Amino acid sequence: DAMVIQNPRYQVTQFGKPVTLSCSQTLNHNVMYWYQQKSSQAPKLLFHYYDKDFNNEADTPDNFQSRRPNTSFCFLDIRSPGLGDAAMYLCATSRDGVTGEQYFGPGTRLTVT
Amino acid sequence: DAKTTQPNSMESNEEEPVHLPCNHSTISGTDYIHWYRQLPSQGPEYVIHGLTSNVNNRMASLAIAEDRKSSTLILHRATLRDAAVYYCILRDVGSGNTGKLIFGQGTTLQVKP
Numbered sequence: 001d002a003m004v005i006q007n008p009r010y011q012v013t014q015f016g017k018p019v020t021l022s023c024s025q026t027l028n029h030n031v032m033y034w035y036q037q038k039s040s041q042a043p044k045l046l047f048h049y050y051d052k053d054f055n056n057e058a059d060t061p062d063n064f065q066s067r068r069p070n071t072s073f074c075f076l077d078i079r080s081p082g083l084g085d086a087a088m089y090l091c092a093t094s095r096d097g098v099t100g101e102q103y104f105g106p107g108t109r110l111t112v113t
Numbered sequence: 114d115a116k117t118t119q120p121n122s123m124e125s126n127e128e129e130p131v132h133l134p135c136n137h138s139t140i141s142g143t144d145y146i147h148w149y150r151q152l153p154s155q156g157p158e159y160v161i162h163g164l165t166s167n168v169n170n171r172m173a174s175l176a177i178a179e180d181r182k183s184s185t186l187i188l189h190r191a192t193l194r195d196a197a198v199y200y201c202i203l204r205d206v207g208s209g210n211t212g213k214l215i216f217g218q219g220t221t222l223q224v225k226p
Binding site: 004033041042043044045048090092096098099101102103104105106107 | 145147149151155156157158159162200204206212213214215216217218219
């Protein structure tokens with residue numbers, strides 16, 4: 001059974017055209033994370049929500065925003081994608097943000113043309 | 114954030130045990146040692162974690178040095194499906210910390226038939 005679902009799996013957008021990636025979870029976990037993974041690199045945390053509390057990483061560009069309208073869904077908005085934003089975007093969840101293991105979705109591969 | 118050092122790559126033969134080392138000489142008392150792995154074209158998945166004592170689960174074993182400055186992930190019988198990038202991560206759960214995962218470069222494990 002799918003636990004962390006990301007749609008779409010592949011997304012193509014144009015330079016500067018806003019794009020939204022979505023993530024949903026069936027685990028009822030409190031915490032949801034967004035990671036960026038560029039080619040041949042390790043995942044890098046962008047931000048996370050603990051319930052409705054938003055926590056931004058210090059080096060996450062302002063171009064990246066997130067919304068969590070309810071427990072199950074979380075969105076990643078890229079306001080003006082640049083070529084350097086082409087990457088795999090991974091969503092993950094955790095029951096608590098401290099000790100619990102994180103469950104990752106399959107990722108959305110974003111291409112910017 | 115405490116850092117880990119892992120070999121870039123390792124090879125193993127199918128059905129043989131694999132020992133994946135990780136050095137974390139600057140580990141603090143509130144750091145848990147987590148291992149995740151990422152199979153090709155998938156999101157990372159949790160493998161195991163521990164604090165001081167050795168740990169076993171259905172996927173692997175984790176051996177932690179007495180001084181906690183190093184650890185070893187043990188796959189008892191490697192299969193072709195174990196070919197992945199293995200990440201050793203220190204997760205700080207001390208007061209005021211969010212326990213976020215900071216991925217290093219990991220070890221790419223190749224399993225030969």
